Structures are given as structure tokens and as C-alpha cells.
Amino acid sequence: MTIWYAVMALGGMGLALGLLLALASRLFAAEPDQRLEALGGVLPGVNCGGCGYAGCGMFAAALAAGEASVDGCPVGGADLTEKLCAILGVEMKKNTRLTVLVRCSGGARARDKFQYEGIGDCHASIRIGGGPKECPYGCIGLGSCVRACPFGAISVVDGVAVIDHERCTGCQACVGSCPKRIIVPVPYYADVNIACSSHDKGGTLRKVCDIGCLGCRICEKVCIHKAIYIEDNLAAIDFEKCTGCGDCAEKCPRKLIVDAKLDRGPRLMEG
């Protein structure tokens, strides 16, 4: 008979508690935030942390609370920003997609100071006399950024890191991984960019690199929009003024100015 008591006691308790919980979940049901669910639905869900939040869920919560910017997600790009704007009912800002650029074209064309045979890592190599390249600014090409990139968008070609702009999500994981700090975020829709970081004078630079910017000011003269200028022996672009005509890229004696139109096919100018 006691076995029935045990069964009854436990069964009864289980049933009662189950009912109680079911009732409570109805009673205390926290109405799920519709927007939060919708936001979570469109976010990529890879939890890369590129937005600065602990994951897509946290980012969605911050968006809903109005703390995060709609273009905060580096992975989703413009499409995502558009969707997020639609859900949140805010005006979309254009041209927010970022990519990165390795501001060096040296590689094999930049001379070596010595033959480096240490650990295959940029950070390790700069411990020895600032790295194996004569140029103190340039890419070492040992691929610290390649390993830092979560999207496989970077490869080392001819001793210099190259970005696959279609794969790049602009998360900027590589920016901090470069000991020379020559990977910089640039607008994806930027039309021209300078692929050199050397502030050395022309004569000095000529001795160490066959391609670096000499600061010859040809681009400055050729630009009718006054968007490109030489600062500290290096060309720089004012994206506010640049129209992307590509004249500077054409005239650059070193072919250093990357014409994005050539690189990425038809220009996707917006706004």
C-alpha cells in the first residue's frame, strides 16, 4: 500500500507544481519585445563582437534601447542597416559601409634590411631592429593580420597584405593586429586611396622602396577638386571633396593611388 502513497505523493506534487508553474508563466508572462525579436531576426547572428557588444543579442537590445547606432554592425553592411532602420523607424544614413586598406604596396619591391628567419609573425619580427624591412613604415608581410581576420579576407601577396574588399566586413580586427599600424579603415565607397604610409623624404624613400610615395605633388597639382594634398611627404585624400574622378590615380608616377573603380568594378556611389 505504501508504494501507492509514494506514487500519489510525488505524482500529486509533480502535477500540482506543474500546474502552478504553467499558471505562473501565464500570469507573469513578460511580453516579449516585438522589435527586439525582429532585430534579432535580421542580425547576422555570428556574434563576432565587431559592434563592441557581447553578441548579436546584446547589440539588438542596445539598438532597441537607442544606445547603439544602426550602422554599428560591421558584418551586415548597408543591407542590414537598411533593414534595421526599417524596424526601428529611423532615417537611414548612406555610405556607412567600411572596409580596410593596407597602406603599403612595398612587399618584394621594398628592400630588406636583413634576412629574417625568426618566428613567422609581424610582432615577433619587429623586436629585431624594427623588422626586416628597410622602410620603417611598410608592411612586413608575415601575416599577423591574416590570422587576425575572422572572415578570411586578407592574404599576403608578394610580401604585402592584400584585402579582399568583398569579404571584408569592416570589423577592424586586423587594424589592431598590425604592429606597424598601416591597416586603416576606409569608406567602402571611397574611390581613391593612397597605398603607402611612408613619411620619408623622396630621396630617402627611393633608396629603400621602388614604389612608395615620394611626395612629388603631381597628384596635388592634377586634382581639380583640391581633394588630394601632400602632408609630411605623404599624399592624403579629403573624402569630402573627392569626386572619384581618378585623375590622380592615372597620373601618379608610382601607381600608388588605388583607383577603387578599377578594383571593385562599377562604382556603387550612393547619396
Add this chain to the structure above:
Amino acid sequence: MTWQGLITMSLGAILIENFVLVRFLGICPFLGVSKKTDTALGMSMAVIFVMTAASAATWAVQEYILIPLGVEYMQTVAFILVIAALVQLVEMFLQKAVPALYKSLGIYLPLITTNCAVLGVAIINADNGGGFFESVLFAFLSGVGFAFALLLFSSIRQRLEFAEYPEAFEGFPIALVTAGLLALAFTGFTGLKIF
């Protein structure tokens, strides 16, 4: 209950028969969430809360269901059932009613649902056969004892981060050695009597 009794019980629950370091109950959170003092504090609060609430519920179950039906041997199952349901209920209630508290307790609340320290206090209470007030008080004090041990341990571990010890001891080994030494220290309280 007299003041004497209260002090004796506090001493017993917190020092002499400390849940973690003497009875070796609740070792999992003791090792798991003792890396930082603030998470340890969150866990401690959750444990004190759940222990107190659970002992109240299990006392009622023991007294009004298990004993009258003569099925005290089903204690373990019944208690786990009640504690799990109770914590779930409390969690739902907090989420709706006191979201701030719900957030601060966070993941620790569901984590300790099936913790042996919580079940342990319920079973020790049932074995002692004390009254309702006594059981709840004992559970609360045991929770305080757990919190005391956890906070001690976590502050030691935080300082250990900067200490130099052999590489082989890095991480859990040194934590286990520390826990052992701490437990050894607590055995010093055995036989402590004031009255």
C-alpha cells in the same frame, strides 16, 4: 529561541560546520564562480536566497506530505522537485515584478536550483526535525556560511592571479590546493564552544 541558541547556531552554521569547507557541499559553485569577487558575491546572494526559500518549502513538504503518508524515504526526489519548481516560480515572479533584482541575480538563480548545498540544507533540516522557524534560520545561516567561504576563497584567488607559482599549478590545481588549505583552516573550529 534564546540568544544563546541563536549564537550557537550561527557559529555552527557559519564556522564549525561550514557548508563548503567542512561538509563539502556546494563545491561546484565554490570552484566555478570564485574567480572574481563580484561574481562570487552575486552567487552568494542567490544561494542565501534560494537556501532560505527552499528550506521553508521543503519543511512544509516534509511535515505535511511526507511524514503523514509515511514516505520519508522519497525525501530526495520530493525535495529536488519542490526546490526546482520553487526557483522557477521565483524566477518568473522576479522577472515580472523586480527586473532589477532578476538581472543582478542573473544566471546564478537557475544555476543553483539543483545544487547539493541547497538540497543538503533541506535534508539536514529534515533529519534534525526542527520547527519551521528554526529550519529557515538554519538555512539562512548556512547560506551566509557558504557566502563567507566563497568570498574568502574568491578574494584569495584574485590575489593568486598575481602570485608566482610553478606553471604546472596554473588554474585549477592551485585553486584546489588553496581550497584544501582553507578547509584545513576551518577544521580548526571543530570543538569550538562558547557556552
